Amino acid sequence: MTDAQFEIQLIASLVAIACAIPGTFLVLRKMAMISDAISHSILPGIVVGFFITQDLNSPLLILLAAMTGVLTVVLVEKIQKTKLVKEDTAIGLVFPALFSIGVILIAKFANDVHLDIDAVLLGELAFTPFDRVFYGDIDLGPKSLWVIGIILSVTLTLLFLFFKELKLSTFDAGLATSLGFSPVILHYGLMSVASITTVGAFDAVGAILVVALMIAPAASAYLLTTNLKKMIGLACFFGVFSAISGYWVAHWLDASIAGSITTMLGVVFLFVYLFAPSKGLIAVLYREKQQRIEVSLITFLLHLKNHSEKRERHVNHLNEHINWEKVRSKTVLTLALKNNMILITDDIVSLTDKGDEFTSKAIEYILTNEDSLIEDMKDDFFLFRG
Amino acid sequence: MEIIEYIQLVFSDYTLRTITLGTAVLGAVTGMLGSFAVLRKESLLGDAISHAALPGIAIAFLITGSKDTNILLIGALVSGLIGTLWIRGITSKTHLKSDTALGLILSLFFGFGMLLLTYIQKQPNANQAGLDKYLFGQAATLVESDVWLMTFVTGLCLLVLLLFWKEFKILLFDKDYAQTLGFNTKFIDILITSFIVLAIVLGLQTVGVVLMSAMLLAPAAAARQWTNSLGKMVFLAAILGGSAGVFGTAISATQNNLSTGPVIVLVASVFVLFSFIFSPKRGLLFKRIRLIKNRNDLELQKTLAFMYHIVEDHDDTSHPHTIRMLNNFQGYSRKGLRKLVDKNYVEVEGGMWSMTSKGFKAAENLYNQNGKND
Numbered sequence A: 001m002t003d004a005q006f007e008i009q010l011i012a013s014l015v016a017i018a019c020a021i022p023g024t025f026l027v028l029r030k031m032a033m034i035s036d037a038i039s040h041s042i043l044p045g046i047v048v049g050f051f052i053t054q055d056l057n058s059p060l061l062i063l064l065a066a067m068t069g070v071l072t073v074v075l076v077e078k079i080q081k082t083k084l085v086k087e088d089t090a091i092g093l094v095f096p097a098l099f100s101i102g103v104i105l106i107a108k109f110a111n112d113v114h115l116d117i118d119a120v121l122l123g124e125l126a127f128t129p130f131d132r133v134f135y136g137d138i139d140l141g142p143k144s145l146w147v148i149g150i151i152l153s154v155t156l157t158l159l160f161l162f163f164k165e166l167k168l169s170t171f172d173a174g175l176a177t178s179l180g181f182s183p184v185i186l187h188y189g190l191m192s193v194a195s196i197t198t199v200g201a202f203d204a205v206g207a208i209l210v211v212a213l214m215i216a217p218a219a220s221a222y223l224l225t226t227n228l229k230k231m232i233g234l235a236c237f238f239g240v241f242s243a244i245s246g247y248w249v250a251h252w253l254d255a256s257i258a259g260s261i262t263t264m265l266g267v268v269f270l271f272v273y274l275f276a277p278s279k280g281l282i283a284v285l286y287r288e289k290q291q292r293i294e295v296s297l298i299t300f301l302l303h304l305k306n307h308s309e310k311r312e313r314h315v316n317h318l319n320e321h322i323n324w325e326k327v328r329s330k331t332v333l334t335l336a337l338k339n340n341m342i343l344i345t346d347d348i349v350s351l352t353d354k355g356d357e358f359t360s361k362a363i364e365y366i367l368t369n370e371d372s373l374i375e376d377m378k379d380d381f382f383l384f385r386g
Numbered sequence B: 001m002e003i004i005e006y007i008q009l010v011f012s013d014y015t016l017r018t019i020t021l022g023t024a025v026l027g028a029v030t031g032m033l034g035s036f037a038v039l040r041k042e043s044l045l046g047d048a049i050s051h052a053a054l055p056g057i058a059i060a061f062l063i064t065g066s067k068d069t070n071i072l073l074i075g076a077l078v079s080g081l082i083g084t085l086w087i088r089g090i091t092s093k094t095h096l097k098s099d100t101a102l103g104l105i106l107s108l109f110f111g112f113g114m115l116l117l118t119y120i121q122k123q124p125n126a127n128q129a130g131l132d133k134y135l136f137g138q139a140a141t142l143v144e145s146d147v148w149l150m151t152f153v154t155g156l157c158l159l160v161l162l163l164f165w166k167e168f169k170i171l172l173f174d175k176d177y178a179q180t181l182g183f184n185t186k187f188i189d190i191l192i193t194s195f196i197v198l199a200i201v202l203g204l205q206t207v208g209v210v211l212m213s214a215m216l217l218a219p220a221a222a223a224r225q226w227t228n229s230l231g232k233m234v235f236l237a238a239i240l241g242g243s244a245g246v247f248g249t250a251i252s253a254t255q256n257n258l259s260t261g262p263v264i265v266l267v268a269s270v271f272v273l274f275s276f277i278f279s280p281k282r283g284l285l286f287k288r289i290r291l292i293k294n295r296n297d298l299e300l301q302k303t304l305a306f307m308y309h310i311v312e313d314h315d316d317t318s319h320p321h322t323i324r325m326l327n328n329f330q331g332y333s334r335k336g337l338r339k340l341v342d343k344n345y346v347e348v349e350g351g352m353w354s355m356t357s358k359g360f361k362a363a364e365n366l367y368n369q370n371g372k373n374d
Helices: A003-028 A032-053 A059-081 A087-109 A117-122 A125-130 A143-171 A173-178 A183-205 A207-222 A228-253 A257-275 A281-306 A315-321 A326-338 A353-368 A371-377 B003-012 B014-039 B045-064 B069-093 B098-121 B144-163 B165-173 B175-180 B185-224 B230-254 B260-278 B284-311 B323-328 B334-342 B357-364
Strands: A132-135 A138-142 A342-345 A348-351 B346-349 B352-355
Touching: A003 A032, A003 A125, A003 A138, A003 A143, A003 A183, A003 A207, A003 A228, A003 A257, A032 A059, A032 A087, A032 A183, A032 A207, A032 B098, A059 A087, A059 A183, A087 B185, A087 B260, A125 A138, A125 A143, A125 A183, A125 A257, A132 A143, A138 A143, A143 A173, A143 A183, A143 A228, A173 A183, A183 A207, A183 A257, A207 A228, A207 A257, A207 B098, A228 A257, A228 B098, A257 A281, A257 B098, A281 A326, A281 A348, A281 A353, A281 B069, A326 A342, A348 A353, B003 B014, B003 B230, B014 B045, B014 B144, B014 B165, B014 B185, B014 B230, B014 B260, B045 B069, B045 B098, B045 B185, B069 B098, B069 B144, B069 B185, B144 B165, B144 B185, B165 B175, B165 B185, B165 B230, B175 B185, B185 B230, B185 B260, B230 B260, B260 B284, B284 B323, B284 B334, B284 B352, B284 B357, B323 B352, B334 B346, B352 B357
Parallel strands: none
Antiparallel strands: A132 A138, A342 A348, B346 B352
16 A cells, blocks of 8 residues: 555545534434535635635635535525525525536636536545645645645534534424524534535545535434434444545546445445344334234234134134235234244134233233333334334 | 527527527426426425436446437436435435435435446546536537437326326325325326436436436426416426526527536526516515515504594594604604595694594594405
8 A cells, every 4th residue: 555545545534534523413403415505506616716716725715615605505594584485495496506607607717727527526536645735845745634634623623512512402402592502503603514524525525425425424323323422433434434445446446536435335325224223124124014913913812802702713714804814814823822822722712811911911002002011022022112 | 699690590500409499398398397396395306316317327338338318318217216216215214314315315326426437437448438428418419319309208298297187286285185085196106206307317418417406496496486376387387497498508509618507507596586586476575565565554554543542532533733742653754644644534734633534433443444444
C-alpha cells in the first residue's frame, strides 16, 4: 500500500465519519431527503464561490456553498409555510431549480475552467492526494484531508457539547421546547453542519456519495439498535468499513471510487435489511408468519374449549369446520401437540389441563389487555410480545 | 433572433422541430402523471426513481452492448421499478421512514450505476461513449423515433387514465373507501406507479437523471394552485408541462451554451412561482389582499360599533359629536370615516359627526348577523 493509497483511504474514512454523525440525526428526524436537496443545491454556491476564489478548497467557497445549502432549507420551509404544497413537493421544487441555475452558470461562464458537473456530482477521490498543503517547504499532507479533518473536529466538538440537547429535541421536540432548548437553533445548527459537511466532502467524494454516506450507514444502524450512542457508533463503523472496502473494490475493478464506496454501502444495507435480528426483513416475515399461526392456534384451542361433543372435535372434522387448508391445520395441530396443550386419542382431540389454562389466560388477555397475566407466555409466543 | 423567425425555424429545421415536439410531449405526459405523484404525497419518488434507473441503463448496455435507446430504456424501466418496489418494501416491512427509504435507494442505486458507468468506460471496446448523456440529458440527441415513442406512451397513458379514471381518483383521495368498495387497490397502485416510472424513464434522455423530478413536480404543483378539480388539474399540468418544454427549448436554442434540461426546469419553476403568487384562490398575493381587506372591514365595523356605543345613550341618535373623540379609539382612521360616510352610515359636518338612522340600524345588527354587512 503506497502513501497515496493510504491517504485516499484515510480521507474516505474521515468523510464517512463526518457524514455519519449528522446523517444519524437526519434519519431520526425524518429529514433524510433534505441531505439530497442540500447536496444538489450547493452547486450554484460552489460555482459563484469558484468564480471569486478560483480554488475548490478555499474556506470562502465552502462557506458560500454551505450558505446555499442552508438557504435551501429556509426556502423549503418558507414554501411549506404557505401551505400551497406539501413539504416533499417543496423540497422537490427547490433543489432542481437551484441545481439548474448552477448547471447553467457553469455552462455559460465556466466552460473552460476546471469545474465540470461530473466532478461536482462524483468527485474524484483518486486525485485528492496530489493537491497538497505546504508550509514553506514542509509537506503537510493533502488539502482535502485538512478540510475534512477540520470539519470533522468541529462536528465532533458540537456533538459532545450538544449531545443532550440534540437527543432530546430529536426524540421529543415538545419537551425540548418546554425545557427551554430552542428547536430552531438546534434545527439550523444541524442543517448548517450538514451543509458544511456536504460541501467539504463533495470535492473528495461528490454530491451523491455524500447523500449515500449520510443516509445508508445511519439507516443500517437504525435497524440494529435502539440506542442513540450505539447508533452513531455503528453508523460510523459502517461508513468507514464501506469506505475502505469500497476503495479496494474500485482498485480491483479500476472504476470510480465514489461509486464503489456507495455500492459497498448498498451491500451493507442490503445485508442488514435482510438479516437484522429483530427489525430485518427475514425476522419481520418470520414473526408475521408465527403470529398468524399463533392466532390460528388460539382460535383452535378456543374451538376445543367451547365444544364438548366428540363430533366437533374429530381431526378430520376440524379441517372442514374451521375452514383451514390441510397444511395449516397440520402445523397448528403439531404446534399444539408439541406444547402439550392437546391430546389426540382415536382421532378425537381434547384439551389438556395446560391447554385449558392457556386458553383461559389468552382469552383473559384479549379481553382485558393486561400484560402481567401473560408474562410467562411471552418467551414462547411472538403474539404476546407487543 | 426574431420570434417569428424562430417559429419558422421550428417548422423547417428537423432537429429543432424534433426537440421541440419531444420536450413538449414529455412535459405533457410528466405533468399529467406528476399530478398523481404530487397528490399522493410521493413527490420525491420521481427523484428516487430517476436516479434508480441509472444502473439499469448501464446493465442493459453491459449485457447487449448496444446503445439503442429503446433497449437502454427498458433496462432503466426495470431498475426503476425494482427501486420503487424496494422503497415500498423498506417502508412497509421495517421501521425506516419513507424519506430514508427514498434517500437510500436514490443514492445507493445511483452510486452503483456510476460504478458501472466508470467500469464500462474503462472497457476496451470503444462503443460506450455517450452513456453519460443520461446523467444530465441531451435533448439534442432526440430523433424522430424517440418522439414517436413518447407520443405512443402518452397516448397509452391517456387511454389508461380515461379507463381507470374513477379508480385512480378514489384511490387518491380515499384509499380505505376504495378498499371497502372492493377495488383492487394494489393493482391500481402498481398501475399508476408503473406509469410514473415509465414517464420518468422516457425523460431521462432529454433532461437527465438529476432534473427529472422537477419535470414531474413543477407542472403539477403549478396546476394545483389554479383548481380544486382533479380533471382540470391533470389537464392544466399537461399544458403547463408542454409549454415549459416548448419555451425551455426555445430559450436554450437561441442562446449559446445552454443545455435544454436545466432551462426547461427553470421555466417550469417560474410557472410555479407565478402560480404561487398570482393564483386567484390560493395565491399569496390575493391571500394578502384578502387579509388586508378583511382587516379594514373589521376596523370599520369596530369604529361603527364604537360610535354606536357613544350614540346609544342619547335620545337623538343623530346628535352630532366631535371627530376628535374618535382619536382615542384604535381602529379609527380618516379613511375609515370617509368610507362610513360613503356608505351613508355617518354624516360629517365640519369637525362633527353624526350617525344616520341607517348607520344606527347597521350598528345595532352588527353583532347579530356578523359577516352580512354591506
